[in-house]
Amino acid sequence: MSGRTDGDRYLVTDDEREHFTEHGYAHLHGVLSPAEIADLAVTYDRFLHREIEVEGKDYCDMAGDYGRDPEDFSIINVMLPRKYHPEWRGNVYERRAASIAEQLCGPGMTLDYDQLLAKQPHKDDAVFAWHQDMAYWPDTPDTRTATLWLAVDDSTLDNGCMRFVPATNHEKRLRPHEPVLGGRGESHALGTDLLEDDAVVPTPISSGDCTVHNERVMHGSGGNTTAGRRRAYVLAFRSEETVRIERELGFSHSHNDGADVLDAVGVVDESRPG
Ligand SMILES: O=C(O)CCC(=O)C(=O)O
Numbered sequence: 604m605s606g607r608t609d610g611d612r613y614l615v616t617d618d619e620r621e622h623f624t625e626h627g628y629a630h631l632h633g634v635l636s637p638a639e640i641a642d643l644a645v646t647y648d649r650f651l652h653r654e655i656e657v658e659g660k661d662y663c664d665m666a667g668d669y670g671r672d673p674e675d676f677s678i679i680n681v682m683l684p685r686k687y688h689p690e691w692r693g694n695v696y697e698r699r700a701a702s703i704a705e706q707l708c709g710p711g712m713t714l715d716y717d718q719l720l721a722k723q724p725h726k727d728d729a730v731f732a733w734h735q736d737m738a739y740w741p742d743t744p745d746t747r748t749a750t751l752w753l754a755v756d757d758s759t760l761d762n763g764c765m766r767f768v769p770a771t772n773h774e775k776r777l778r779p780h781e782p783v784l785g786g787r788g789e790s791h792a793l794g795t796d797l798l799e800d801d802a803v804v805p806t807p808i809s810s811g812d813c814t815v816h817n818e819r820v821m822h823g824s825g826g827n828t829t830a831g832r833r834r835a836y837v838l839a840f841r842s843e844e845t846v847r848i849e850r851e852l853g854f855s856h857s858h859n860d861g862a863d864v865l866d867a868v869g870v871v872d873e874s875r876p877g
Contacts, residue, residue: 615707623749623815628822631812631815635753643696647721655688661687661859678720682858683857715856716838717836719835722826730823732792732795736748740818740854743842756810759829763826767814768803768804773819781793801821
């Protein structure tokens with residue numbers, strides 16, 4: 604046992620669990636050691652350098668449209684890396700994150716999707732618009748979610764750390780979201796406006812730490828004004844029932860799923876209740 608980890612298990616404190624329930628997110632220190640991060644970063648960078656092949660729009664820019672030249676990407680987004688690199692399945696991060704999801708959300712949680720989000724140096728436009736994750740997803744009876752966001756690099760105010768609007772997860776309705784650029788066929792990102800009373804909490808975290816958020820809390824992030832990268836590795840856990848329903852609908856979180864699937868599942872329906 605070292606620090607907060609015991610092999611595959613990471614021990615979540617009562618305070619962290621309470622913060623997650625009340626505010627919709629929490630900061631977890633030391634989920635991975637520097638050596639474990641260094642090991643994952645080797646494969647991570649192979650994805651960024653396109654040494655591991657990724658299909659179509661699953662390699663894209665979250666800050667630009669699908670037509671942007673990869674040389675100019677601001678937020679390199681790799682969807683479903685474990686699909687394209689099966690050797691990653693069951694890695695130490697996946698195992699610890701599964702234990703965290705169970706402690707925060709209860710039994711019956713499973714990995715829904717994984718994702719890499721790397722902000723490139725000196726990219727003021729590497730901005731993640733304000734959003735609630737549920738706006739991207741089909742509605743299901745059991746919406747429990749724990750989305751782990753692992754800092755591969757130190758994540759700072761200047762390189763575009765996560766920012767949350769605490770307790771927005773308790774609002775009765777999802778906020779209205781719209782595509783950030785054109786339509787869903789041109790880019791994937793959805794956004795919603797900040798309201799005057801929204802109190803934003805920037806959440807800088809160290810390499811090896813995670814934030815974890817639920818499906819309803821509003822969050823986003825700013826540009827990267829530094830000379831370094833801001834690499835993050837996301838694992839989203841949802842209930843087994845939800846993942847089964849999503850797959851039956853043809854919804855896999857791949858950007859290649861197509862606009863017809865998104866339309867069919869009613870993603871971005873402003874009338875959806877909370
Ligand atoms: O990486 C970011 O800046 C935003 C990620 C995010 O919104 C998410 O994982 O839900």
